[in-house]
Amino acid sequence: MITLHGFAASNYYNLVKHVLLYKELSFKEHLIYSGNDDLLAISPVGKVPAITTSEGLNISESSVICDFIEETYPENALYPENAGERAVVRQIMKVAELYFELPSRRLIPYVFSGTEAPESLKVEVRQVLSRGVIALSRLCKFSPCIAGEQFTMADIYVYYVNTIVSAFGSSQLDWDVLAQVPKMKEWNDSMSRSAIAQKVEADRQANIPEFMQKIKTQIQAVNPK
Ligand SMILES: N[C@@H](CCC(=O)N[C@@H](CS)C(=O)NCC(=O)O)C(=O)O
Known part of the structure; x- marks a missing residue:
């Protein structure tokens, strides 16, 4: 197992x-x-x-x-049989990781410590996210799945990337990033209604208090008062 x-x-x-x-x-x-x-x-x-x-x-x-x-x-199967179609799925995942997830993550320490991110960092993050918006608008189909008709790994992957974009990128930049990619928000909402996503979300909620306690302890260790 x-x-x-x-x-x-x-x-x-x-x-x-x-x-x-x-x-x-x-x-x-x-x-x-x-x-x-x-x-x-x-x-x-x-x-x-x-x-x-x-x-x-x-x-x-x-x-x-x-x-x-x-x-x-x-x-x-979560990847198409055709190698070209598989590459498109992986391209969507890679672009989401590099241009959505990773820049948004740079803002996490500021959210957790309750401090304001420096303006220069916000500008940098916004620039990278903007490239992600353009790229994902070109790559994603949402017809009805992210890469087309077939439900793929990219649907799962990008859905969880988007949780970080919303929680940290959008909130810190005061910019609804997901709304910039046509049809992405509707697709995201439909993903969140699936029974699996709801089970995963319920488990996430249950873990948040313990996780936040760990973060608090880590911040205190670095920054004792
Ligand atoms: N590239 C890794 C990233 C995993 C990652 O960043 N995980 C976070 C938790 S969401 C972590 O363990 N962070 C601890 C650290 O950065 O030391 C992956 O795709 O699995």
Whole structure:
């Protein structure tokens, strides 16, 4: 059985969990936070998520884990058969990671510490997000799925990327980023109504108090009063 390591407040953890649930695979969750030294034995950079396969192999990096799951458990396929179509799906995922997720994440420390991000950083983040908006407007189809008719890994991946864009990018920049990509908000809303997304969200909500306590402890350790 697969073990999924990490915590439910993490969007990266949740996207892998969504894939496992979508594929109806049996797995167990091992609650572990980044910063825990035990995580380094499983995940070389000490980040979550990581999985341990039924053969005892440890794998980290969410997109690598997604590919491993798809290749090992091809039922309920999440990539198109055609190589070109598969590349488009992966392109959407990569663009979302580089131009939506990562810039939005740069604002997280300011949100958690309750401080204002420097204007220069906001300008930089806005520029990168703007490139993401243009690229995703060109790449995404939403007809009805993100890459076209077939539900793919990109639907799951971008949905969880968008949670970070909304919570940190949009909120800090006072700019509704998702609304800039035509049809993205409607698609996002329909994704959030799926039974799997609702289960993942309920687990996320349940983990938030403990996660916030960890963050508070970390901030106090760096910045004792
Ligand atoms: N590229 C990694 C990023 C994972 C990541 O950043 N996870 C966060 C939690 S959402 C983490 O563990 N952060 C701890 C740290 O940055 O040290 C992936 O795709 O899995």
